[in-house]
Amino acid sequence: DAKTTQPTSMDCAEGRAANLPCNHSTISGNEYVYWYRQIHSQGPQYIIHGLKNNETNEMASLIITEDRKSSTLILPHATLRDTAVYYCIVRVQGSARQLTFGSGTQLTVLP
Amino acid sequence: GAVVSQHPSWVICKSGTSVKIECRSLDFQATTMFWYRQFPKQSLMLMATSNEGSKATYEQGVEKDKFLINHASLTLSTLTVTSAHPEDSSFYICSATQNPGHSTDTQYFGPGTRLTVL
Numbered sequence: 316d317a318k319t320t321q322p323t324s325m326d327c328a329e330g331r332a333a334n335l336p337c338n339h340s341t342i343s344g345n346e347y348v349y350w351y352r353q354i355h356s357q358g359p360q361y362i363i364h365g366l367k368n369n370e371t372n373e374m375a376s377l378i379i380t381e382d383r384k385s386s387t388l389i390l391p392h393a394t395l396r397d398t399a400v401y402y403c404i405v406r407v408q409g410s411a412r413q414l415t416f417g418s419g420t421q422l423t424v425l426p
Numbered sequence: 427g428a429v430v431s432q433h434p435s436w437v438i439c440k441s442g443t444s445v446k447i448e449c450r451s452l453d454f455q456a457t458t459m460f461w462y463r464q465f466p467k468q469s470l471m472l473m474a475t476s477n478e479g480s481k482a483t484y485e486q487g488v489e490k491d492k493f494l495i496n497h498a499s500l501t502l503s504t505l506t507v508t509s510a511h512p513e514d515s516s517f518y519i520c521s522a523t524q525n526p527g528h529s530t531d532t533q534y535f536g537p538g539t540r541l542t543v544l
Contacts, residue, residue: 358432358519358535359470413460414521414533416470
């Protein structure tokens with residue numbers, strides 16, 4: 316699976332949009348971009364995934380660049396409960412393989 | 427999304443005892459489950475892949491005789507830490523794959539089990 320690079324930490328004001336970037340310059344054509352988050356002392360929570368089109372669900376939006384070498388997770392109206400470590404993971408879908416977690420981005424939502 | 431549970435959520439045991447952790451997929455069948463371990467301030471590390479009806483596959487450096495995995499049904503996998511020692515104290519997390527091998531497969535994680543060995 317391709318390697319990803321994320322900033323170590325970010326701050327965001329409550330109520331504002333949180334934009335979390337991820338670089339995956341070596342992504343292959345059949346690899347999807349997944350986002351998970353882990354709130355302190357809990358298991359990771361699935362957020363969203365996509366291949367090349369932008370995706371949106373009730374939690375977030377995923378914007379993938381046209382060359383697919385980077386993506387941005389957008390939390391439109393961050394709340395204090397969104398404070399967590401966010402992981403961007405690249406993986407071949409349908410492979411039934413494990414997820415490989417990097418260091419992620421510690422997002423802190425400030426009141 | 428799909429729900430994965432773990433039991434217990436936390437356990438404290440004496441050194442030398444064995445501890446069993448259960449992972450259940452509550453609303454879907456999971457032929458494949460994964461066990462991860464997370465030490466403080468570190469990321470999740472895969473320990474083993476659990477396949478229903480067959481032997482688990484362990485990652486390099488993980489002792490299969492110490493971390494026994496049983497995946498006897500499509501909704502239950504267990505991890506037994508045998509003869510636990512303080513260095514085994516960690517946060518153990520399982521995940522289950524919904525629709526493995528299909529284009530819509532997604533991994534869902536349990537809430538984790540905090541093991542403290544005294």
